Amino acid sequence: MTTAQFDAMSTDALALLTEYRPETPFFFASPRGTIATEGRYFTVPDDRDPAGAVRGVLDLAAGDGHDAPVVVGAVPFDSHAGPKLSVPRRVHRAGPLPDRIIAPGTPVTAGARTVEVPASAAYVDGVRRAVTRLRAGELDKVVLARALDVTTDRAIDIGLLLRHLAARDPGGYTFAVDLAPGTLVGNSPELLVSRRGDLVTANPLAGSLPRSADPIEDFGQAQALLASRKDRREHALVAEAVGEALRPYCTDVEVPAEPSLLRTAAMWHLSSVVRGRVADPAISSLTLGMALHPTPAVCGTPTGDARAAIAEYEDFDRGFYTGMVGWENADGDGEWVIALRCAVTHGRTARLYAGAGIVADSDPDAELAETTAKFRTMLAGLGL
Template sequence: MTTASELRPPAAATGSDLLAAYRPGPDRALLATPTRTLLAEGVHRLVDDPSTAARALAGARPDGGRRLLVGAIPFAPDAPARLFVPERVRTAGPVPAGGSAAPVASPGWRSRPVPEPDGYRSAVAEAVRRLAGDSPLEKVVLARTLELTSPGGADLAAMASRLVHRDPYGYTFAVPAGGSATLIGASPELLVSRRGERVVSNPLAGSAARSADPVEDLRRAEELLHSEKDLAEHAFVADAVRAALAPYCAELIVPERPTLLRTAAMWHLSSTVTGILREPSTSALELALALHPTPAVCGTPTDRARAAIGELEPFDRGLYTGVVGWGDAAGDGEWVVTLRCAEADGDRLRLFAGAGVVAASDPELELAETSAKFRTFLHVLGLEDAR
């Protein structure tokens, strides 16, 4: 005898279901944003050149009928992308706020900063020297890494869950990074989204660490909102976003002044830029490539800032400060700046953090800013002091 429960259709998966189902691997990707959760499995086609994405999507027939591209694009323009068209895609609404963000249980971690703090201060001081006077270089973003090693490595599925619940209004990602590596993180910064003809970008630049003391936390937020140095740094980014999107948009609205955006670890100066496309055929990925890299992760002018980064940073950024997200065959998509992230491979977890350097920068304060940005991951691992 058939029962009522057997006749009832199975319940649709929720964002929490997809988050719980994620397991790391070279053919799996998780994207959890304030509006949706996406779990991709299986590789229908690899895409190492973003310019071929439209052709790859046009020829794809993944399970379920929806053609998507997911993955990451590196910081360096000549490095291969880590994008793929998945065989299967499941989507749901956002993961509800309020879940556990307790540290991931893991064995003892050993840490090694690259460069050492003194080396980073020296690099910032050299950048400030280059920015002085009538130099054409106006801003350069300098990063450092924290290399963590532990027998057995990190539990990436548990880490992804903790990242989502720590910052439910951020953009959590876990995508293949080449070989056995996984890029995992929780970015606060939407580079660009496109839904139909509507375009949104949310550039961030200018930051201050949060405080556990509510009074001090509010003081820091107010100080950031009125900081001439940080407002100038933010203006570089907002102007660059305006210039990059203007050729593609019939209408474009850029706020006159930034507002504050908060994450669990940081305050940021934020501007929400909105526009209407001139040509409906322009895809979210095309817009992302036009914007990347913004002065928030590279500097300005872009070529000179890239050259300074290559000379002053003693490591390859890889996918850090690149672009990560998804796009579909209709051109819609959501791409974020690859920040607050780590590259996990075996026993190693390599964390990244950077700070925007302008002529008024203080090396000690820029070092402190990168330390604060490491907290997103260090909190998840229960390693608040390893920075």
């Protein structure tokens, strides 16, 4: 599938969203376009080099007679844990979702029970201990996450959940990936990387504040975030790290000197759009994604020390949360987003995830409040 073929509006994006079924292996809607797939033609083998394995499988599929193969799926936070990537038998493509989507009147669930993992007090204590290490100079930043286990009154309708998520944030990246068992579903605000011809784009987000229903207070929150020394320092660490990770693969890498504001229904974020051009056409979108993954926005810095701190303070497996979700075609073009504002659903259960970037100036209670606000995306999608 060439870039021109992908960008063509061969069907209606809203129809692809509305017609999603549980047996659909992959759904992905972005400002660039919408994909829904059918079946599996080849599965990408578990490999320590997912980008190389993808290129091999795409070549194999093309040699086997597949018409314009594309790889779709997800890579976990721990990229050695095994990705869920495959060549679908059939791909349905469309343009982006409309700017306004009417939310379905049917709720995803009528009620639910929730359990925090860990409890709020334990999360605050973990952040407090991390801040002590940050102030001692052991780390520059670490991202600490927590989970929320939800048990609903009836089986979760993924298609209905997707439509609620897209209606709430139609400009985000709405996705569903069959993990067999379970489904990774969410609406992420953050583009890890895209490649379109030789043009490479990344959009790191770091530094966040909750939105307010009051317009005046909401404007104040946005301005406070833009002026926050703590959040601007956190953002600068991420934006510069993304630029440095791209430079071995790209020319003309541009990192904005100042962040801008990006808003979702639940949050304000500091945002930078980083651009460059691939130095070699053989450098694929997934090669770029693996070079960036995990960014300091979801892990911390230095990366090795931050990973160790995450393993110490988080008492659950992130799985595909803060991993990457997306697609790549035979030309090497593709689009990969960070798996944020997401959950893994299975029957009547869902595990929701949210994290916060911890730096030396972090207030543990404020970081707890940030994760609570980030849960709103999935909780609202579920109707809770």
